[in-house]
Amino acid sequence: MEKIPASASAQMLIRKSASEVFQAFIDPEVTKHFWFSKGSAPLEVNKEVEWTWEMYGFSAKVIATEIIAGECIQFDWYGSEKPTMVRIDFKTLNPTATYVSIVHSGFDQTGEDLVETLKDSTGGFTLVLAGLKAYLEHGIRLNLVGDKYPAELRDLEGK
Numbered sequence: 001m002e003k004i005p006a007s008a009s010a011q012m013l014i015r016k017s018a019s020e021v022f023q024a025f026i027d028p029e030v031t032k033h034f035w036f037s038k039g040s041a042p043l044e045v046n047k048e049v050e051w052t053w054e055m056y057g058f059s060a061k062v063i064a065t066e067i068i069a070g071e072c073i074q075f076d077w078y079g080s081e082k083p084t085m086v087r088i089d090f091k092t093l094n095p096t097a098t099y100v101s102i103v104h105s106g107f108d109q110t111g112e113d114l115v116e117t118l119k120d121s122t123g124g125f126t127l128v129l130a131g132l133k134a135y136l137e138h139g140i141r142l143n144l145v146g147d148k149y150p151a152e153l154r155d156l157e158g159k
Helices: 018-026 111-138 144-148 151-157
Strands: 007-014 048-053 058-068 072-078 084-094 097-105
Touching: 007 111, 018 072, 018 084, 018 097, 018 111, 097 111, 111 144
Parallel strands: none
Antiparallel strands: 007 097, 048 058, 058 072, 072 084, 084 097
């Protein structure tokens, strides 16, 4: 029997066109309103970009491996030495509704470490999609990613 690789996933209906939802992930000037705080450039295949979460003092290199306008974005995410793979699929349900699915895979952890990584990734991408929904559908910037670990708690925990 073939071993199925571990992956995290999140999905959400966004009541906007696939092209608008797709563009929100490609253009860092839009993405910064619901995910990271700064991106060095728009995503392009084989082009290295840097995403920064200034509130956490963290940056990650990202290299898109596949982009099909309005359909999918796939990228290698270098959050550590070994990249993981993220695939975002956009399914048009009607002209003003898009179902977004995100799958994050390629983890090298095992056991409890893998379980924790999968939980963190699933929860993180769920927040990203909820923030995207609020921003695109209602123009509200919820700051979900930044509020997940507020500075006051990080300061108390010495992180």
